[in-house]
Amino acid sequence: MLSCTAQASGLKQRQSELEAIQKQISNQQSALKDTNRQHEKLINLLKKDEQAIAAAAKKVTNTKASLAKTDKKLAELDGRKAELDSLKQKQQKTLSNQLASAYLAGNHDYTKMLLNQQSPATIERLLAYYQFLNKARTDAIKQLQQTMTELTAIESEQKAQQTKLNELILNQEKQAKALTQEQHQRQLTLKQIKRTLSSHGAKLEQLQIEEASLKRVVEQALRAMKDNPSMEGLSSRQKLSWPTKGRIRVGFGSRRSGEVKWKGVMMAAPEGQSINAIASGKVIYADWLRGFGMVMVVDHGKGYMSLYGHAQTLLKDAGDSVNKGETIALVGRSGGQTEPGLYFEVRHKGQAVDPARYCRR
Numbered sequence: 582m583l584s585c586t587a588q589a590s591g592l593k594q595r596q597s598e599l600e601a602i603q604k605q606i607s608n609q610q611s612a613l614k615d616t617n618r619q620h621e622k623l624i625n626l627l628k629k630d631e632q633a634i635a636a637a638a639k640k641v642t643n644t645k646a647s648l649a650k651t652d653k654k655l656a657e658l659d660g661r662k663a664e665l666d667s668l669k670q671k672q673q674k675t676l677s678n679q680l681a682s683a684y685l686a687g688n689h690d691y692t693k694m695l696l697n698q699q700s701p702a703t704i705e706r707l708l709a710y711y712q713f714l715n716k717a718r719t720d721a722i723k724q725l726q727q728t729m730t731e732l733t734a735i736e737s738e739q740k741a742q743q744t745k746l747n748e749l750i751l752n753q754e755k756q757a758k759a760l761t762q763e764q765h766q767r768q769l770t771l772k773q774i775k776r777t778l779s780s781h782g783a784k785l786e787q788l789q790i791e792e793a794s795l796k797r798v799v800e801q802a803l804r805a806m807k808d809n810p811s812m813e814g815l816s817s818r819q820k821l822s823w824p825t826k827g828r829i830r831v832g833f834g835s836r837r838s839g840e841v842k843w844k845g846v847m848m849a850a851p852e853g854q855s856i857n858a859i860a861s862g863k864v865i866y867a868d869w870l871r872g873f874g875m876v877m878v879v880d881h882g883k884g885y886m887s888l889y890g891h892a893q894t895l896l897k898d899a900g901d902s903v904n905k906g907e908t909i910a911l912v913g914r915s916g917g918q919t920e921p922g923l924y925f926e927v928r929h930k931g932q933a934v935d936p937a938r939y940c941r942r
Contacts, residue, residue: 623770628869630767631915635875637760638853638894638911644753651746658739665732672724799931802865802878802886812862812882815927820941821859821905824889825850825912825923833935844933845888845926852921856889856910858903859927859940867895873924874915879903890924891916 815821827850835843858879865886866878873890877897880886893913903909914921927936 814883
């Protein structure tokens with residue numbers, strides 16, 4: 582009897598322990614779901630932060646270009662004004678000499694010349710000379726007036742360009758401040774993301790999700806690719822330049838985590854440095870991508886495409902044509918990177934190939 586009671590008591594205790602374990606598992610699963618939900622929210626927040634950084638950086642870049650154009654325009658106007666000032670002085674001197682000549686020649690009355698019985702040939706020569714002087718004087722006055730009019734227009738344009746320059750400088754300061762604020766917000770978001778990825782398994786899972794995202798983009802890009810006879814693809818015989826200057830930090834095929842390998846190369850480069858198209862082509866993707874940040878994919882024809890990731894900002898949109906060596910983006914650290922750099926891929930018919938086969942060191 583006592584034995585049965587003891588067994589029943591032991592069974593009840595084990596059931597109680599099992600229920601406690603099941604409750605712990607349930608709590609852990611619930612916490613994991615909450616963590617995953619929080620992580621997804623943070624990823625979306627990171628996307629917004631990095632898109633805001635890209636927009637601010639693009640404005641700064643465009644403003645710099647506008648500043649350069651305005652400076653060039655002002656320099657051209659200054660040069661033209663100097664030419665016109667010199668021309669005005671010459672024209673004024675010419676007109677002054679002509680007026681002096683006319684004064685020294687005196688006023689000649691045609692009737693008096695006839696009464697004084699001057700020869701018709703002499704009279705004809707004098708009249709022709711006076712007509713020439715009058716025409717030259719009239720032309721000189723017109724030329725001087727034209728020069729003065731152009732000078733006035735240039736001085737007005739100079740003022741307008743200077744005002745524009747001052748506005749651009751103010752805008753640049755505001756944009757730079759906005760960029761700094763967005764970058765600070767991104768740092769806060771990144772810290773929170775790292776807290777949700779404390780375990781190796783969680784990091785591996787995120788890499789797999791990111792790889793799947795990239796695969797979808799590549800498939801999307803493949804569907805967008807169209808045969809274009811004008812695009813010659815890529816050739817390993819003629820080495821191309823790397824898209825940016827910098828050392829290769831991670832090589833093609835290196836292991837990232839678990840079975841996940843690098844499908845391209847990571848290049849170390851300073852933030853804001855130009856990223857150039859390795860060959861001419863057409864942009865078929867330009868957007869934020871999970872794990873890779875601001876990404877651009879360029880179709881080079883014949884099944885070849887190049888991919889540029891972790892950019893600070895993209896300077897081209899989907900559908901734009903690009904030339905070999907043209908700046909298409911700026912180096913950044915989007916996609917959750919802590920160090921600036923460029924992720925660069927080359928693919929042929931969707932399959933990743935070593936970029937070193939096409940680009941020279």
